[in-house]
Amino acid sequence: DFSNITRNALLHALAENNKQLGDSEIANLMTAYDSLSTFPDVKLALDRIAADPNIRAVVFSNGSKSMVSNSVLHSQDLAPHAKVFQDLITVDEVQRYKPSRASYQHLAQKVGKQPSEMNQLWLISGNPFDVVGARGMGMNAIWVDRAGRGWQDAAMPDLQPSAIVRSLEHIVDRIKRHRE
Numbered sequence: 001d002f003s004n005i006t007r008n009a010l011l012h013a014l015a016e017n018n019k020q021l022g023d024s025e026i027a028n029l030m031t032a033y034d035s036l037s038t039f040p041d042v043k044l045a046l047d048r049i050a051a052d053p054n055i056r057a058v059v060f061s062n063g064s065k066s067m068v069s070n071s072v073l074h075s076q077d078l079a080p081h082a083k084v085f086q087d088l089i090t091v092d093e094v095q096r097y098k099p100s101r102a103s104y105q106h107l108a109q110k111v112g113k114q115p116s117e118m119n120q121l122w123l124i125s126g127n128p129f130d131v132v133g134a135r136g137m138g139m140n141a142i143w144v145d146r147a148g149r150g151w152q153d154a155a156m157p158d159l160q161p162s163a164i165v166r167s168l169e170h171i172v173d174r175i176k177r178h179r180e
Helices: 002-016 023-033 041-051 065-074 079-084 101-110 115-120 128-136 168-179
Strands: 057-061 085-090 122-125 140-144 163-165
Touching: 002 023, 002 065, 041 079, 041 168, 057 065, 057 101, 065 079, 065 085, 079 085, 085 101, 101 115, 101 128, 122 128, 122 168, 128 140, 140 168, 163 168
Parallel strands: 057 085, 122 140, 140 163
Antiparallel strands: none
């Protein structure tokens, strides 16, 4: 369960930094994880996605269904835009974390795409492993390079992002440009 992984990562970070927290403080941090703030460009991007009838937006996450639902429905930043997402898809059903092939096949199946139609799907992520996984399945992927350092993942040189943006506000334009 991804919430266990998240909790274990928190415990690891605390131990690595020689810090200790009580059970209630850890529980509070885990609850806070469900309502994280978003980057400033998220609202504009979601507004632009909502305005484009050709884009069907879904959340696709390694997080558990309950974690993702809590984040989308209870975050002060995301809750007002929850209707933009037509589905919340997690890897719970396949029990394989991204970048496993099974996780991206699960996404395609959930949105009604055949393996031959993977190139019609776009993954948007700031995680290079996710971009590489999606590209390896034939999907398009936009990598969000907030730091502006450029694509540096050399592990799979043939699996470059379809596009790179510094801000989410540009993803709709990139997808439209690719369609043309």
